[in-house]
Amino acid sequence: MATEKDERNVLVLGTEEDVSVALAKYTADLSNKYCKKKGSFTVVLSGGTMIDTLRKLVEPPYTESVDWSKWHIFWVDERVVPLTSPDSNYKLACDGFLSKVPIPPGNVYAINDTLPPEGAADDYEDCLKKLVDSKVLGLSEASGFPKFDLMLLGMGPDGHVASLFPGHPLVHEDKRWVTFIKDSPKLPPERITFTFPVINSSSDIALVITGADLATAVNRALGDCPPSDLLPVQRVSPEGQLQWFLDKDAASKLHTTN
Numbered sequence: 605m606a607t608e609k610d611e612r613n614v615l616v617l618g619t620e621e622d623v624s625v626a627l628a629k630y631t632a633d634l635s636n637k638y639c640k641k642k643g644s645f646t647v648v649l650s651g652g653t654m655i656d657t658l659r660k661l662v663e664p665p666y667t668e669s670v671d672w673s674k675w676h677i678f679w680v681d682e683r684v685v686p687l688t689s690p691d692s693n694y695k696l697a698c699d700g701f702l703s704k705v706p707i708p709p710g711n712v713y714a715i716n717d718t719l720p721p722e723g724a725a726d727d728y729e730d731c732l733k734k735l736v737d738s739k740v741l742g743l744s745e746a747s748g749f750p751k752f753d754l755m756l757l758g759m760g761p762d763g764h765v766a767s768l769f770p771g772h773p774l775v776h777e778d779k780r781w782v783t784f785i786k787d788s789p790k791l792p793p794e795r796i797t798f799t800f801p802v803i804n805s806s807s808d809i810a811l812v813i814t815g816a817d818l819a820t821a822v823n824r825a826l827g828d829c830p831p832s833d834l835l836p837v838q839r840v841s842p843e844g845q846l847q848w849f850l851d852k853d854a855a856s857k858l859h860t861t862n
Contacts, residue, residue, distance in 0.1 A: 614826065614848040616855045620657065620814040623849050627812060628660035630847065631754065632670050634808055638753045639674045646741060648678045648755040648798070648806070650766065651693035655700040657812055658756070662704040672705045676740060677712045678732075680755060681767040681797035684724050684784075687717045691792050715796060721784035725796040729782040744805035746843055749781060755806045755842070759813050760790065763821045763835030767797035775800070775836055800839055807844040811837065816853040823857035 617623050631647075638645045649655070660666070677697070685691045694714045702712060713735075716727045732750050735741040744751040757765050767785050768775050777783050777799045784796045803809070813822055825837045826848075840846060 613846065614850065614855075616850045616852065616858075618852055620851050620853075623812065623814055623851050624657050624660045627657055627810065627849055628663075628666055630810065630849075631658070631661055631756075632666045634754050635670050635675070638807075639671050644674045644676060644740065645671075646676045646678065646753045648680045648752050649693070649697050649701075650680045650756055650758050651683075651696055652758040652760075653814065654756055654758050654812060655696050657814065658701055662701060667705065670705070672707045675707045675711060676735075677702065677707060678752065679713075679715070680757065680765075680803065681795055682715045682724075682728075683792050684715070684719075684721045684794040684796060685717065685792060687714055692717075721786055721794045721796060725780075725782045725784040728796055729780065732781055744843060747801055747805045749801045749805040751805045751807060751843070752802075753807050755803060755809045757803075757809060757811050757840065759811060759818060759821060759825070759837045761817055761821055762789075763825060763837045764790075765811075765837050765840060766803065767795040768800065768836045768839075770835060775839065804839075804841050804843065806842040809840060809842040809844075809846050810849060811840065811846065812849045813854045814849075814851040816856060818854045819857040822850060822854050826858060 617626055635645045679693050682693050683691045687694045713731055715724050719727055742751045759765055762770055767788055769789055774783055774785055778801055780799050781802050782796055783799055786794050788795050825835055
């Protein structure tokens with residue numbers, strides 16, 4: 605375990621398999637905590653390799669010990685494609701995770717895939733607002749934005765998180781809960797995404813990063829940068845706890861790991 609001076613908790617594990625094991629325990633422990641505390645657990649998923657890294661969570665002992673009936677599932681970003689498309693984060697999550705655990709279908713909040721990006725973003729934000737009204741979601745007392753229990757984030761080699769890319773104006777969006785992008789530098793180009801005020805209103809965030817191709821961005825992300833040159837991942841700063849999960853490959857360029 606290496607703790608950086610900005611108080612982010614950085615856990616470096618030997619292999620991606622070790623990360624998967626640790627992530628399952630971490631997520632199950634938080635599920636137990638929040639289900640006991642407030643009777644529900646709101647979880648935000650991302651795309652990329654995240655669903656595969658969650659694979660240990662859909663194995664014993666967690667399949668039986670986790671109270672799946674109290675989970676509510678959201679996406680930090682989504683490609684504006686049909687939900688049946690191989691590019692869909694929803695389909696990725698369904699195939700690798702949601703189909704293997706008994707989360708009530710009504711507790712899974714996918715985008716409306718019949719709408720264009722602007723409409724899909726508006727519709728998803730409206731969905732969140734209705735869930736706030738019905739007390740499924742709370743609001744952060746500090747920010748006034750929706751407060752999720754756990755957000756599971758990955759990172760791209762360019763340091764992007766969600767669909768918030770380096771140098772893109774959306775990095776600075778501070779009014780909307782959900783916005784859209786039509787010119788994503790990573791295909792497909794049309795997406796919706798949570799904004800940083802929503803991301804950073806979370807109670808807990810896990811940044812899960814594995815693989816040597818991400819080592820340069822990890823080293824930069826955990827280093828010192830002037831505010832004008834921050835990677836998007838460096839803007840992740842939740843109200844609660846931020847936990848980094850790295851394998852040795854992703855951490856291989858860090859100067860301080862244990």
